[in-house]
Amino acid sequence: MMAPVTRTGRRSKGDRKFVGFRIATPKADAMDQIAKAEGYQYVSDWLSDLVEERLANTKLHAVPQQEEFPLGRLAS
Numbered sequence: 001m002m003a004p005v006t007r008t009g010r011r012s013k014g015d016r017k018f019v020g021f022r023i024a025t026p027k028a029d030a031m032d033q034i035a036k037a038e039g040y041q042y043v044s045d046w047l048s049d050l051v052e053e054r055l056a057n058t059k060l061h062a063v064p065q066q067e068e069f070p071l072g073r074l075a076s
Helices: 025-037 043-056 071-075
Strands: none
Touching: 025 043
């Protein structure tokens, strides 16, 4: 009989997609301080929670979407 497999490390958070950006160093330092003060080990987890909260409180159907430029009407 085989021994049970024990997994170590961080639990999977499911399918993810990388979203990255550059920000001024003083702002990045402030984000790091705030994240640590709020108990986060990683700034990316703090940012992820902020984005999740914003998405939960945004009605996407009410956000103006870019419309197709009316080239056909202009050309005729």
